[in-house]
Amino acid sequence: MEILSSLGDGFAVALTWQNLALALLGCLLGTIMGALPGLGPSNGVAILIPLAFTLGLGATPSLILLTSVYYGAMYGGRISSILLNIPGDEPAMMTCLDGYPMAQQGRAGEALALSGVASFVGAFFATWGLVLLAPQLVKVALLFGPAEYFALFTLAFATLGGVASSNQAKSAFAAALGLGLAMIGVDQQTGVPRFTFGEVHLYDGIDFLVAIVGLFALSEVFVFLEHRETDPSKATEGKMTIGRIYPTWSMLKSCIPTMGRTTVLGFIAGVLPGAGASLGSFISYSVEKRLVDKEGTFGKGDPRGVAAPETGNNAAAGGALVPMLALGVPGSGTTAVLLAVLLALNITPGPLLFQNNPDVVWGLIAALFIGNVMLLALNIPMVGLFTRVLLVPPRILMPVVAMISFVGIYGISGSSFDLMVMVGFGVLGWVLRKLDVPLVPIILGVLLGNEMESNLRRALSISNGDWFALVDSWLSLTLWAIAIVGFVLPIFLGHAVRRKMKSEQEEMIGD
């Protein structure tokens, strides 16, 4: 019951006119960003952090704005999957499989509405899961000392690539690169400058916002420049008929068991380290296919095939917030970006957040509920409006994205130097994407590097330099064990999982 009263307080924080307006704005922007190919939850949130920051919004309002964008983008990703067969973002990939065939049969409106409801169900119940699970996890986390935290950070990096990772060396490389970047600047504990090479600009370290916006947003512009004429969206533009925009009751009813099962699956996938929304939607789809696809209609426009991945990915989005808020360790790219939001606002997530800033946590959770209801209300009647956004060609959109990234970063520091560093990160991001080096571990490394190091040093100061202190408790041993298994397992399983995801996609697109 304590939880319910905290939640009530949260609603009291979130239900001001300003916060409601921000939630509405965030939902709209998020849906649009999710719908546009090339902009997804991570880079959408990334572009907006510096702006929320420079606008001088307080902690709770900024969080409300940005998490509404996050949830909104999760909703929006499905629109282009269904209408254009191009996923608006990675988690929406599986929605193409049955959504696009439905659209081809003239049932685009129904598919959109159904996926809207499915997203709502997934996100709504996952937020309840967050409410119930996060405080329990906090209780465990309060037992953590510096050695356990160091192990936990290692675990986060080791499992970040996820089960589907094909090359763990590249994940490790990316993580170390990010950690190395975090080392630049004056050492917090002894005050000596490290890796600054006499450059005064570097004494404060590299601002993680500069790195995030450069890696996620600017590199996207370069990717578009690279693939200019091969853009497939032009061919399909505009000729789709939407059809009726409310799903029939019988169709909804046939999807209820599917939604129930996939909410649970997606939520678990979100909470577990190294899975995240993409895997949540994949697992949901394949399990449902195995369970209910008796007539072989999956892949040919079965409504349940639309409901399953959408419920799964939105439930996973909610689940992914659990480790991020309770432990301060994000398990996916977008939650890493949300962690950046918190750090930019000088809030350290983790168990103490629930004790020291309950208004932030519960206000945020209440905002998630509000945002969800808003998204459902926005998405069903106004879906026609959002589909029109897809008609904005990248040749106009991408310059706007680039310029808004510049504005945000310039707004923080007003320095050209930071802009140039950001461009540098943009180039780095493009090259690393080409080489299949994941960008999320870099971000996480930059974000968590100093915290990770100071936990290591604290642990070893307590033990007087004895490195065995790191494996001195059952708790830390368990964390190390999970980290090692999580890192090694994909080396054997990764290829198989990826191949399966690919083949299921191709099977469908081949038709």
Add this chain to the structure above:
Amino acid sequence: MSDRILGVIGLSLALFFAVSAALIQESFMTDAIGPKAFPYIISAVVALASLVFLFSPDPEPAWPAFNRLAEIGFAVAVSFLYAWVLPELGFLISTSLAAGYLSWRLGTAPLPAVAVGVGTSVGIYVVFRLILGLSLAEGPFGF
């Protein structure tokens, strides 16, 4: 091949990082392991990962043709130039130029690209400066 090059770059990076870490001036007061230990661990991880790239590289990525690379190179140059001239020329002029250039290179015809550039610039100025009150770069003319 690309992965092997990445491996070589990674190894040199690890070496450079380790050497720079060794050169950190420690202060007279320090904790048990000091400011060098964690950087050493990091450079070891980079070095190990780079060795993996060297000995078992992934299949070659699809690098764009030379003209595409040049395209990206020019866009990068324009971005650097933008960062450099922004405080000199002010927000409206520099942004119109940069956004117009990008839009042109992404396939807008030259004249409409000018319109896109000016439109983007004025649009952002109105939303962020006039409505939201963000401070944008001011040039000699105050915008």
